[in-house]
Amino acid sequence: MNKKEVTKPMHVQVAERVIEALKAGTAPWQIPWDAGGVPFVLPYNLQSGKRYRGINSLSLLMSGREDPRWMTYKQAEESGFQVRKGEKSMMIQFVKTSDERTKRDASGKVLHDELGKPITEKMQLSHAIVCNAYVFNADQIDGIPKLELEKPGGLWQPLERAENLISSSRAIINHVNSGNAFYDPSKDAITVPHKDWFSGGDKYYATLLHELGHWTGHKDRLNRDMGNGFGSESYAREELKAEIASMLLGQEIGIGHDPGQHYAYVESWISILENNPFEIFSASMDAERIFGYVTNLEKVREVSSEENELAALKATPLKTVNYLTTGDKIQYNGSVYEVLGHLKQGRLKMLESLNGNAFTLSHQDKLYSALSFLKTQMGKEESQREGQSLLARSDDHSTEINR
Numbered sequence: 001m002n003k004k005e006v007t008k009p010m011h012v013q014v015a016e017r018v019i020e021a022l023k024a025g026t027a028p029w030q031i032p033w034d035a036g037g038v039p040f041v042l043p044y045n046l047q048s049g050k051r052y053r054g055i056n057s058l059s060l061l062m063s064g065r066e067d068p069r070w071m072t073y074k075q076a077e078e079s080g081f082q083v084r085k086g087e088k089s090m091m092i093q094f095v096k097t098s099d100e101r102t103k104r105d106a107s108g109k110v111l112h113d114e115l116g117k118p119i120t121e122k123m124q125l126s127h128a129i130v131c132n133a134y135v136f137n138a139d140q141i142d143g144i145p146k147l148e149l150e151k152p153g154g155l156w157q158p159l160e161r162a163e164n165l166i167s168s169s170r171a172i173i174n175h176v177n178s179g180n181a182f183y184d185p186s187k188d189a190i191t192v193p194h195k196d197w198f199s200g201g202d203k204y205y206a207t208l209l210h211e212l213g214h215w216t217g218h219k220d221r222l223n224r225d226m227g228n229g230f231g232s233e234s235y236a237r238e239e240l241k242a243e244i245a246s247m248l249l250g251q252e253i254g255i256g257h258d259p260g261q262h263y264a265y266v267e268s269w270i271s272i273l274e275n276n277p278f279e280i281f282s283a284s285m286d287a288e289r290i291f292g293y294v295t296n297l298e299k300v301r302e303v304s305s306e307e308n309e310l311a312a313l314k315a316t317p318l319k320t321v322n323y324l325t326t327g328d329k330i331q332y333n334g335s336v337y338e339v340l341g342h343l344k345q346g347r348l349k350m351l352e353s354l355n356g357n358a359f360t361l362s363h364q365d366k367l368y369s370a371l372s373f374l375k376t377q378m379g380k381e382e383s384q385r386e387g388q389s390l391l392a393r394s395d396d397h398s399t400e401i402n403r
Contacts, residue, residue, distance in 0.1 A: 010093050010132075014059045015277030021062055022270050028061040029247040030266075032258050041068040041149060042251050046138065047075045048345055049362045054284040056092040058244075060135075063090055067147055069138035076136065081143040089134035097128045158254040162205035165253065168297040171215050173208070181207050183214035185226050190215055202255045209249050213242035213290045222289055236268035237283065244287035249294060323372060324348060324361075330371045330378070337371055 021027040033040045043060035044051045046069040052060055060070060070090070076083050103111045103119040111119045138144045166173070172189040181192045190211045198204040217224035217238065227235030243259060250257035272279050324330075328339040335354035343349055348361045348368075361368050 009277075010059070010091060011055060011281040012277045013091075014055050014062075015273045015280045017062050018058065018280055019270055019273050022266050022273075025266075028058060029243045029257070030259050033250075033256055040251050040257070042248070043068050043070055045069075045075075045135075046071045046144070047079060049347060049360065050364070052092065054288050055281050056094075058280070058284055059092065060090060063137065065137040065139055067138040069144070069147065070135040071138075071141070072133055072135055076141050081141045083136050083141050087136055087140040089136050092133050092135055093130055094133060095128050096125065096131045098122050098124050159201045159205060161253040162209065162255050165249075165294060165298050166205070166208060166212065168300070169212060169215070169294065171212060181211055183211045185218060188215075188218055203258050205255050206246065206250060206258050209255075209294070210242055210246040212294060213245040213249075213287075214238065216290050216293045222286075222293060224286065233268065233272060236265050236272060237279065239265045240269050240272070240279075240283045241286040241290065244284060245290035245294075248287060248291040252291070252295065324368065324375065328371075328375060330374050332367075332371060332374060337367075 018027055022030070042051050042057055051057065052070070071079070071081075073083050073089075100120050100122055103121045105111055113119050138147065172187075174189055174191045175194045176191055177194060177197075179193055179197065183190050190208070192204075192208050192211060195201065195204050198207070214226070216222045217226050224238065224241070225234050227238045229235055243265075246259075247257050249255075324339050326339050326341050330337050335352055338351045338353070340349040340351055340358075343360060346363055349358070350361045351358050
């Protein structure tokens with residue numbers, strides 16, 4: 001990154017690179033990828049395991065690096081790695097709402113803990129500030145283990161997961177015997193061809209999820225400007241948001257991404273970004289909102305289902321366990337998941353017995369929630385067996401959760 005580039009706002013830098021990529025047909029959401037081939041993984045921070053969001057994700061995707069893992073120089077040092085001399089970083093931005101400072105007593109003296117280390121405290125800032133950070137790709141860092149990507153499909157069959165997202169939305173979906181796929185805001189309904197019009201289920205669901213992205217823009221949901229019909233600038237903006245969201249959803253559930261039907265908007269997207277570079281920031285943020293809205297529908301449905309099932313348990317409240325720890329072995333989806341140990345940032349080192357896969361699990365992962373839930377139920381069932389004589393004397397009857 002040269003000094004002249006650094007003087008430009010990040011959204012301008014990214015917009016210029018996106019325009020260049022659009023003209024070459026290489027923008028990230030223009031490139032189709034096959035769900036059955038090498039897994040497509042969006043850029044994420046190696047230390048935290050969290051995916052980069054919004055404009056940061058687009059910027060890192062266009063860096064030309066194949067490895068999706070990134071980290072700052074300091075993070076690399078903390079992990080025992082070393083950024084190679086002469087390597088150039090990529091700038092990212094984040095919003096800071098709090099700051100950490102050393103705690104002092106009334107006289108201004110620094111306070112220390114029992115180990116002699118200064119005590120720090122988190123302070124809320126009066127207003128949020130945008131900060132820059134600089135990250136390096138795993139290819140630029142010595143000592144990082146070779147990247148091992150999970151096999152496509154994982155715990156969920158991709159098409160099953162896609163169907164679950166669609167059904168969780170409760171959107172009105174009309175199937176027709178034609179090649180048309182669209183969302184009609186006036187009727188709040190999606191129209192798509194029948195499944196047999198597509199060469200594969202992944203393409204059917206990719207198309208349907210793209211239209212579901214438009215569906216989120218209704219005034220009763222995310223309330224976006226949906227445009228004034230094909231050919232208008234506002235309509236092209238909406239297509240850009242939905243297409244980036246489709247890329248995010250395709251990676252999330254492993255159904256692939258097929259942008260072929262949306263090449264008609266390329267010239268409009270170039271024109272929009274040339275006239276207002278900030279549109280790439282706006283589009284990427286709205287795409288993240290679409291992604292969050294659609295995936296959250298699934299979570300809400302699951303929580304509601306679990307609450308209904310838990311309400312059926314009329315036994316005396318029993319102790320619960322809502323965390324995983326070393327030595328836990330939990331049966332799930334025909335396999336056994338064992339916790340081998342604890343890593344930084346609260347992550348766990350895991351082993352899946354069916355395929356012998358070792359992997360890292362974070363508290364934010366859906367699998368963590370499922371395993372901790374099952375562990376809780378195992379604890380409850382054990383307590384229920386211990387108190388069987390007490391339950392027999394009561395009129396309450398427990399209903400087992402169907403797992």
